[in-house]
Amino acid sequence: MQYRRLGKTELEVSILGFGASPLGNTFDVCDETEGIKSVHLAIDNGINFIDVAPFYGETLAETRLGKALKGKRNEIILATKCGRYGLRNFDFSYQRIIDSIDESLERLQTDYVDLYQLHDIEFGTKEQVLNEAVPAIQKIKQSGKARFIGITGLPVNYLAAIAREVDVDTVLSWAHYNLLEDEINAELVPLSKEKDFGLMNAAPLMQRILSDASLPAWHNAPDKVKAVQPHLISLCNEYGVKLSDVAIRFALNHPDISSTIVGMCDTINVTQNLSALDFNIPAGLLEKIETIVAPVKNTMWFEGVAENNIPRKQP
Numbered sequence: 185m186q187y188r189r190l191g192k193t194e195l196e197v198s199i200l201g202f203g204a205s206p207l208g209n210t211f212d213v214c215d216e217t218e219g220i221k222s223v224h225l226a227i228d229n230g231i232n233f234i235d236v237a238p239f240y241g242e243t244l245a246e247t248r249l250g251k252a253l254k255g256k257r258n259e260i261i262l263a264t265k266c267g268r269y270g271l272r273n274f275d276f277s278y279q280r281i282i283d284s285i286d287e288s289l290e291r292l293q294t295d296y297v298d299l300y301q302l303h304d305i306e307f308g309t310k311e312q313v314l315n316e317a318v319p320a321i322q323k324i325k326q327s328g329k330a331r332f333i334g335i336t337g338l339p340v341n342y343l344a345a346i347a348r349e350v351d352v353d354t355v356l357s358w359a360h361y362n363l364l365e366d367e368i369n370a371e372l373v374p375l376s377k378e379k380d381f382g383l384m385n386a387a388p389l390m391q392r393i394l395s396d397a398s399l400p401a402w403h404n405a406p407d408k409v410k411a412v413q414p415h416l417i418s419l420c421n422e423y424g425v426k427l428s429d430v431a432i433r434f435a436l437n438h439p440d441i442s443s444t445i446v447g448m449c450d451t452i453n454v455t456q457n458l459s460a461l462d463f464n465i466p467a468g469l470l471e472k473i474e475t476i477v478a479p480v481k482n483t484m485w486f487e488g489v490a491e492n493n494i495p496r497k498q499p
Contacts, residue, residue, distance in 0.1 A: 185230030185461065188442045191382030193332045193353050195261055195298065197443045199436050200461060201233040202226045203386060206449035207248045208241020211392070211400055214449040216248055222454045223252035227259055229458050233443050235356070235386070236292075237265035237303050238284065243291060250293040257294050264288045265303035265336060267317060276308035281320035285329050299354060300330035305337045305346060306488025318350050334381070338487050341494040344371040347381060356445075358386035361438055363394055363416075363431050364409065364477050365484060373440050386445040388435035395428040404485045415476050423466045430469065432460040 266284040334354030
């Protein structure tokens with residue numbers, strides 16, 4: 185396992201992070217016993233960064249992760265979130281954030297988290313995020329219930345805009361660095377170097393588009409983006425490799441991203457994702473993938489408050 189510095193936190197995190205959202209049945213029903221075994225297998229093989237949130241399974245993922253971490257809490261760097269509690273349930277008010285940390289700590293069966301993040305900030309008004317939510321997580325950091333604080337979200341340029349206005353330890357961007365998207369490079373990568381916050385990338389499989397698995401019914405990607413999946417699978421089959429291995433290895437190769445977070449909840453999946461660490465993308469394959477995805481490259485959907493979806497700057 186390779187480890188990278190998580191910005192100014194000085195924490196050394198595994199380049200492959202354990203995304204705990206599937207423990208909350210986000211994609212399929214996850215057997216709790218198998219889910220706990222998957223956490224243990226990941227830790228035993230060097231994955232030391234685990235990311236979860238109350239939103240995942242409406243607290244189920246945190247509860248299951250808490251069970252899995254009994255006796256292993258000190259072996260990992262634990263991150264959770266606040267502000268999003270359901271598909272359409274958001275609350276970035278000061279008091280809700282203050283209350284939320286204690287609820288998460290109880291479910292996770294610990295007295296602190298290493299990283300506490302505002303979850304999907306594009307769904308809150310900028311005024312409330314800056315004037316209530318950020319001061320709340322700063323207060324929580326001062327209390328010792330969280331060692332470090334950060335922000336997460338989908339609109340990559342909005343994350344950069346907020347990170348310019350407040351001092352955060354980390355930024356987690358999802359779905360913006362993978363075989364279909366590279367917009368993380370436009371603003372967030374250079375800003376992370378300038379302000380020395382830890383930069384993380386989630387959803388390198390684009391919520392299953394870049395894998396052999398069937399897509400969840402709730403997937404928000406445009407149909408033309410989803411339509412590239414069978415073509416990419418077929419191409420990878422010609423090379424005798426799995427699309428997910430190529431996608432994960434591609435994401436892990438970014439030198440400026442501290443950890444790439446992949447959702448896991450069973451031992452087979454963990455083993456497959458770990459195998460990507462020693463995987464080499466066959467020569468010539470990426471060029472052919474680029475040709476297939478070129479018509480839909482950086483075709484992203486929007487979520488959250490409309491004014492928070494800052495348009496991509498044109499070259």
